Amino acid sequence: MSLLTPHVGSQLVDLGSAVLLLICFAIVAQRRLSACVDLFALQSVFLAATAALVAFLTGIHHIYAAALLTLIIKAIVIPRILRKVIERLNVTRELVMNVNVPAGLLICGGLVMLAFFITQPIIPLGFLLTRDSLAIALAIVLIGFFTMIARKKAVTQVIGFLVMENGVFLGAAAAAYGMPLIVELGVFFDVLVGALIIGIYTHRLQDAFDSVDTGRLTTLKE
């Protein structure tokens, strides 16, 4: 315990957040869908660990509950649903992307800078322990958003959405020491139901279009 001074603790939380950001870049660079799902699961594990660390350092117990829920829902249940979807749809690789990988990585680098730029005026207000995590959280949200635009496969778009959600959760856990528990429960419920619905939807899209390439969804045009 003596080793975990607030300073070391703060560094550890920043390290956890940075790993989350790094995994975002890996997702942007990855073409294989199943690897994207694995990376998302890994990110959720680190997210849970970071949240648990914040809970330990601050002694706020309800963050433990949120961390546990993250582990169960985002690291186990949702990746399992997504793997099932991929298996059933028989898609393995993202062949055509709106933005190629090197350009995508460059754009994401720019997004990280943008996130730090936007949050600069408000970072000094935060708790000492977890200041910089807010900027990283915003960067993750933006990269998730970018993934949804850059990719065409339904599954990767979903992963982009889930990464955004992870970013928001990191922001809540690290910057504000967790949302009220009742809100966390509502959010987790929504994410879980959303993942289930999206799973069913990809199935239906497959039946209707013989493809989960959302680029083919062009029946409805101006």
Added chain:
Amino acid sequence: MTGMAPVVTILGAPLLAAVISLATTRAPILHGLNLATMAALAISEMAIVQQVLTQGSFTSLWGFVYLDALAAFILLITTAIGFLCSLYTWSYLGDYMERGAISARRISRFFFLFHLFLFAMISATTANNLGIQWAAMEGTTLATAFLISFFRTREGFEAGWKYLILCSVGIALALFGTVLTYYSSVRVLGDVSAALNVTVLLGVAHQLDPHVLKLAFIFVLVGYGTKVGLAPVHNWLPEAYSEAPAPVTAMLAGVLETVAAYALLRSKSIVDQALPEHFTGNLLLLFGLLSFVLAALFILIQHDYKRLFAYSSIEHMGVAMVGFGVGGSTGTFGGLFHLLNHALAKSLAFFSAGNMLRRFGTREIDKVRGLAAAQPVTAVAIVVAGLALAGMPPFSMFLSEVMVVSALATQDFSSDTLHLGQFLTIVVAHDVRSLAIVTAFLLFAIVLFGGFTYRVTSMIWGTPPDGVKRGEGWEVGQVPLVVACAALVGLGLKLPEPIRELMDRAVHVLLAR
């Protein structure tokens, strides 16, 4: 605790109805249950309005529910349009069942989702906690995903997918905004679960950090703006509206947009306490004008009547946002009144569109001819809806639009610069800008009027295509058409005293500092 019974009913009834709907597949029972639920909602809403008018705002259910004049006004729209939709659904789904297009099991599924949708919207309106409000708003997306693709067509799934993805992204951004609001309030209040409660936030708002709130409001605006259908994040809307079954579209256009606008206004009322008023106002004004102008242009090129009405939704939400953005008592009152009128006119339009689609089997404007001969009641309804949406007197929409325009013309800017975040500053001389905005607004209003009335009236006259049955019998589904027409004319002539009082108080809620 006196407010407990109506609050429990208004939240519990749709939830209970959803569960019961799953248990039975008999259409008459399902429709009866639906109407009974709506009646219960209407009665409890009346009790809530009564209570708000006599005792002012109140919290209930251990502080989870907060009801003031603004929330009660939005609930009024929800229950009124919900009731009309239920009556319409009776004939609409009955017709599809007679043709064998859908089975009884699908109807049970329809009502299950419909009531969940209603429950999510009512929770979003009554929630005291901004986080719970967010969860409920996401709930509306999830509940409607399968309602939009109810007919299981290829286009339906495509529209549903776009809706699901775009709204989920939007709502994730809104969640980030909510987290930022919490970030600012938790510093003042400490780690208490009440730190996201509207009642608490309003009390401490002036102590909250303005930088954080600015950023939070931008995220919330983009997030809930997606659900309102504000340009440039409106892309899901025309598709979803044209593919969804008519009663669902009426609910989406009439109620969901209104509730999303309410979520936005709630945030605005809190942020306004900490920031100079023109920050949130100018942002709303900008997005409102952008939506208005874009919708005006897109309306000119539509050849599908459901899409035409969808773009008209974007336009009118733009008008309402301009009203709220300009602010002041005239602008805000106009904005609220416009929300009510839009809900009525748009559900009327989509009910008529549903009737036309069932008779003519096409959504192409050019293929619908002789509506007056084929469906006289629907023809009258669509003319009323069309003229009201184009902003013609004597319909109430004319009044609210005039209020918004006059507020825009007489606006008093507290500063000569229009600050858009910290990145962009537009400097324009005071009166020149005001005049230019009003002129441009009116110009596009004329474009809209021409384009809209031309498209709508072109369907009325002539002889119906061969094979289209002529004449229209009376059925339950015609009742909401008559009621909505009457309401549009009636509200234009005289606003009933309790509603006017409620709106005055809601304006006060929004302008209180």
